[in-house]
């Protein structure tokens with residue numbers, strides 16, 4: 001494997017319980033750092049792939065390696081290297097955005113409080129910092145989840161439809177962050193999006 005390969009999936013396979021159909025079937029793919037746009041028709045398994053790579057779903061077969069860390073053999077170490085924002089509301093809805101980031105930053109070794117503050121401002125979250133997530137609007141919850149995931153500063157960032165429900169200012173902020181990932185190529189941001197990202201990805205993966 002080339003040195004620049006950062007994430008590699010090896011025959012990763014997954015069928016939801018009660019179904020014999022593999023939504024992800026022997027998926028082997030190499031990714032280099034940068035911004036990768038993952039797209040494809042509804043139901044093609046984009047979200048399922050992100051959840052597998054996040055360690056949230058247990059594959060029936062295969063594995064993934066991030067740097068030297070194996071998803072199946074070293075699941076805890078692996079998960080500490082991955083930030084994920086899904087389509088569902090973020091977990092720990094009883095916590096405020098500030099409490100949730102405080103909790104997560106104890107688990108993730110690269111968490112960066114300066115970046116948290118930067119994203120709080122970028123997403124206009126300051127007025128909502130101390131309210132429980134469950135009391136916030138869907139869009140604000142989404143922004144709080146994005147701000148936290150970005151500030152965890154993980155080498156792998158997985159975002160499922162991150163542009164949805166963002167106001168213009170937040171959209172510009174997110175595009176700035178993703179543009180930085182594309183430019184610097186010091187981490188891998190794998191982004192599922194139906195709409196064009198509004199900036200040039202490093203690579204595009206079409207399912």
Ligand SMILES: Nc1ncnc2c1ncn2[C@@H]1O[C@H](COP(=O)(O)OP(=O)(O)OP(=O)(O)O)[C@@H](O)[C@H]1O
Nearest residue numbers: 016017019023040041042043044045046047048049
């Ligand atoms: N929790 C679940 N239980 C059973 N089947 C599921 C579940 N989640 C997804 N699926 C099925 O897995 C397949 C892939 O779904 P997935 O959400 O990964 O696709 P997608 O490409 O992200 O779709 P979309 O573009 O509509 O968001 C679909 O056929 C879907 O019905």
